[in-house]
Amino acid sequence: MMRETILEAVNLRKHFRSGGGLGRTANTVRAVDGVSLEVHRGETFAIVGESGCGKSTLARLLMRLLDPTEGDVLFDGRSIAGLRGRTLRDLRRDMQFVFQDPFSSLNPRMTVGKLVGEPLETHSPELSARERRAKVAELLGRVGLRPEHAGRYPHEFSGGQRQRIGIARALASGPRLIIGDEPVSALDVSVQAQVINRLHDLKEEFDLTLVIIAHDLAVIRHMSDRVAVMYLGQIVETGPSEQVFANPRHPYTRALLSAVPEPVYGRAHDRMALKGETPSPSAPPDGCRFHTRCPFATEECRKRVPEMREMAPGQGAACHHAEKIAAEHGSPVAVTGSGRSEGAERRFAMYAEAIADRGA
Amino acid sequence: MAHVSDPATADSVLDAKPENRVWKKFRSHRSAMLGVFLVAFFVIIAVAAPILPIQDPTATSWSAVRAAPSAAHPFGTDEIGRDVLSRLIWGAQASLMAGVVSVAIALCFGVPLGIAAGYFGGWTDTVISRCTEALLAAPFLILAIALAAFLGPSLGNAMIAIGLSATPIFIRLTRGQVIAVAAEDYVESAHAIGLPTRKILTRYIFPNVLPPVLVQATLTVATAIIAEASLSFLGLGQQPPAPSWGSMLNTAKNFLNQAPWMALWPGIAIFLVVLGFNLLGDGLRDALDPRET
Incomplete structure (x- = not known):
């Protein structure tokens, strides 16, 4: 197991002020309150917790889509806090994001080709329009879509397909780390397995590090190497999954x-x-x-x-x-190997089936 | 892949190239086509006015003052014997120009300012929004009259005055839309891939705030045509003897009992052109929305 740290959060805090005004005191929401974590190169790191525990805020802080109130994030040992211009662009190339809701995270007025081609246009401006189209077609193939889908609009696709468009868009710039903010929670269970397996394969193929935010423990257990459990803006437990x-x-x-x-x-x-x-x-x-x-x-x-x-x-x-x-x-969940519930068996079978499906 | 469904649609709209799709959808929109027809009709008439076989719109005739429609004057004549039909046709130029140009002015100022206020927030927003509110405090027409009086009476100045008076509506509308759109996930996704602000504004914000702005614009064309009529009535718009629908209508109101045709025709013309612009705007909105099929 590689132990090299690719992403590190140091005592991250994000407080939002809400309300307040004339004669009223403002409320400070401590969405993330002192989180430190380390993500190793090449692993799948999961962050779990119930709704409202600050998972999504943490993901956005790690990406610098939000600026922290306090603390720092190091990517490859370098602080991302003060980055601007060129260096910020490089960070955006190396670190990508997959959104939770595939229905709202794709610009409805751009074709799939343009959506997937946009990171290429931003980060590899040297590519000609033809090369870019070829690369887009290849990326669509990688996520299980067809090149001719490039001319269509996002609303013509199903949720699972859209999420794969989102993944293709995230892969386009050639990132080393992808953060997924509950990438499958908006999808059907059968489609979830498919998207998760796809992500897992792409991780191997592109030598990626994955940070997955989730609240579904079955998903986490299936795909992550290490896990951090969050409660009320803090990490309460962390370790190998x-x-x-x-x-x-x-x-x-x-x-x-x-x-x-x-x-x-x-x-x-x-x-x-x-x-x-x-x-x-x-x-x-x-x-x-x-x-x-x-x-x-x-x-x-x-x-x-x-x-x-x-x-x-x-x-x-x-x-x-x-x-x-x-x-x-003792342990609340004695792992004895056998005795999986019927539902769990069915679900695991579905994952296996999806893998076989993809291989075929 | 079992789950990559293939929507085998033989739909002419869906299979079209994206740039053709808006146009195809627009073409199949019946009321929009009626709007296009109405607007096109008046535009053609206005442009063709000099070559149409009609009488001089400024020629007076004391033998035919307020004459009822006849073979010589199909739409009748006005209070100094000018042919209503030819004044109506020449007046189309002034009215359409006033409507379209003043709204274009309002869009040119209003949309960029609204985007700046909504997207950048903070001080930019405070300054722009407070100025907008100050302008909105004065009634639209009063503001236009004051501006037109300040600029001096002419059709061009009337258009500028109407355009500037209509600007705050567009600033406000655009700002609100931008705030709503900027909170969408897809705008965050644009930040995540490191897209420069300029492109976020032009590709993500602008196209997604445009439809309601366009609809408002078509409604405002109608308002502007009426505002031009009002300014012309006050002598601040089209200068006599050159005709405009507004000035015709306003003169005609003194003779409603004796010569109703003087008011009828410009009234119908304004009604039809305003209707045309509204239908056009509605159709445009439907066609530009990729979610509606």
């Missing part, structure tokens, strides 16, 4: 995993239902942010903010009582 899925150390990760209907166990298990609502990111609780909903919370959790601590090689969790919880309750 298999390890985190098999042996979660943070109570929030346990809760997330136990909420997944299909995975690995067919027998009854103690589903860990969380109490209450996610607190508002404009008024996060003191101490550990998860203490308002954590069944294991103690007085200490209410007062002291937990540090991220190494629990196992490569795996860290920000919980005061991680060891104790693990000792008393």
Whole structure:
């Protein structure tokens, strides 16, 4: 496994001000509040968390589509904060984005050919119009579309096809890293598998690093090497996917995993239902942010903010009582290999089928 | 690939090259074609006025004052015996010019300023928006009258005055559309691929804010034609004896009982040309929207 870091976030914060005005105090929404992470070259790194935890904001900060309130992002060891002009253009060539909603992320007034050709035009202006068309046709082929689709408009395609147009557009500039903001959550399950496998193949083919934002754990488990779990703007657990899925150390990760209907166990298990609502990111609780909903919370959790601590090689969790919880309750998802639920079997079969389909 | 569906459409619209598609869709739009026909009809008449076999629109005849329609004067004559038909035909020039040129002026100023205000925000927006609001505070016609009076009475100055008075509407409309469009994912995708701001504005913002602006423009052509009529009535637009529909209509109102034809024909002409522009605008909007088939 290569360990070279390609993308690094250092204590990233993004606070949005909302409301305020005459006689009213403004609300500060702490969408991302002190996130540090490292993405290694060539891996697939997943960021999971429920809606509103700041995943999409984090993705936009990593891309510098948003400027952080505090902290820094390093791409290839170089800060992307002050980039402008030429160097910013280079960053845009090396790092690309796949959007969540394929229905709103393609300009409805441009043909597919123009959409996919646009990054080429921006980053390889030396190409002639003919060379560009040839490259566009090749890219469309790579994502499973036909060259003659280039003359059509996005609205003439299905969701899955549009998302592949978005992927072709992201690939066009020849990036080294692609960030996907829930790239498949707007698609049907069968199409999801297809798009995910496509992304995975392209990753191998183009030697890419992938950062995938998601809330679907089945998707994450299927494709990622390492995973970071986010809660209320902070990362609460991080580590190799298999390890985190098999042996979660943070109570929030346990809760997330136990909420997944299909995975690995067919027998009854103690589903860990969380109490209450996610607190508002404009008024996060003191101490550990998860203490308002954590069944294991103690007085200490209410007062002291937990540090991220190494629990196992490569795996860290920000919980005061991680060891104790693990000792008393064991792993919530005992991986025994067999006993997958029927639904899970069907879903895995679908992935396999999609792979076979593509090979044919 | 099993899932790459092939929409085997034999649709003449979908199979057309993109540049032809808008035109094809527009052609199959019935009311739009009626609009084109109406506007084209008046444009041709206006352009052909010098070569049409009609009487001199300024020739007076004291033997035929306010004469009812007859073989010699099919549309009748006015209060000093001028032929209404030929004045109507020559007047088409002034009215159409006033409508189109003043809206073109309003678009030239309004759309770029609206895009700048909506896209860049901050101080740019504050300055442009406050000025726009100041202009909007004065009623459209009063503003046009004041500007026309300041510039001096002539048809050209009337067009400038009407155009500038209509500008704030376009600034406001464009600004609002730009704010809505700029929040779309596809604009963010343009940032993500590193597209220069100039191209984001011309490829992403402009084409997506254009349709409502075009529709507003056609409506404003109608307003501008009426505004020109009002200015002409006040002596600030078309200078007598040269004809315009507005001045004809405004003179005619004094003789509604004795000579209704004096008001009828310019009224019908204004109605038809305004209708034509509105239908044209609606059709254009439908044709430019790629989501509608």
